[in-house]
């Protein structure tokens with residue numbers, strides 16, 4: 001019950017890491033509003049988690065790339081929860097693209113969801129957290145934002161922007177007792193499995209040497225419930241009150257054991 005009484009928004013809650021974070025927060029006693037664009041699975045996931053308790057979960061629709069949608073959803077969530085203490089923000093999209101041929105459409109889509117979505121959710125969360133006396137914002141970056149990423153030019157540029165934004169927001173909002181960090185995960189989720197399914201055999205082999213071979217903990221992507229959720233509970237808790245502005249790999253060593 002480490003998060004008993006905490007008022008939390010989790011974006012991207014319909015699947016993958018967002019769903020695992022939702023489960024962990026409710027298990028730790030928090031009151032959570034879960035948000036996604038995919039409403040059918042979002043509703044079902046939140047209802048299932050709510051039934052398990054001991055915390056609570058309910059679902060609200062959001063498109064994180066749209067200011068009005070974020071304003072509306074976050075206002076409804078903060079009203080429902082009576083304030084806001086934590087934002088966990090894994091919602092994002094991933095597409096392949098090549099530096100030489102990436103289109104303006106791909107580039108803008110990646111920046112709209114992954115970068116503008118981070119700015120908007122953080123900015124609106126900051127407003128409610130400031131009124132609540134402080135809080136913790138947990139963004140999602142990527143190893144793709146830390147190194148050359150030949151297969152995902154726009155995605156990696158967008159994740160690099162998330163890293164820079166996280167540092168700036170942390171530097172600006174520390175004065176309001178609000179911490180801002182970013183997780184750099186390597187987890188077996190639908191996003192990862194879909195990318196692997198789209199890849200050719202040659203691309204899968206290249207991906208092993210590029211991405212999995214340096215995962216010291218078994219050369220496999222992690223399990224979000226087992227490997228990510230406990231870290232997310234800690235970063236949401238008061239025990240992490242002096243950690244801010246950090247890019248935190250939860251990746252079995254992938255980023256730094258290359």
Ligand SMILES: NC(=O)c1ccc[n+]([C@@H]2O[C@H](COP(=O)([O-])OP(=O)(O)OC[C@H]3O[C@@H](n4cnc5c(N)ncnc54)[C@H](O)[C@@H]3O)[C@@H](O)[C@H]2O)c1
Pocket residue numbers: 011012013014015016017018035036037038062063064065089090091092093094113117140141142143144184185186187188189190191192221
């Ligand atoms: N899977 C990995 O190993 C990995 C590696 C590095 C970084 N990441 C990052 O971790 C985060 C979580 O990834 P995941 O693997 O769980 O992804 P996922 O694709 O499994 O889940 C992402 C969720 O975000 C939602 N979403 C997408 N666009 C949205 C929008 N506009 N508004 C609201 N919700 C939206 C989707 O509907 C989905 O439920 C992402 O930010 C991703 O870029 C993942």
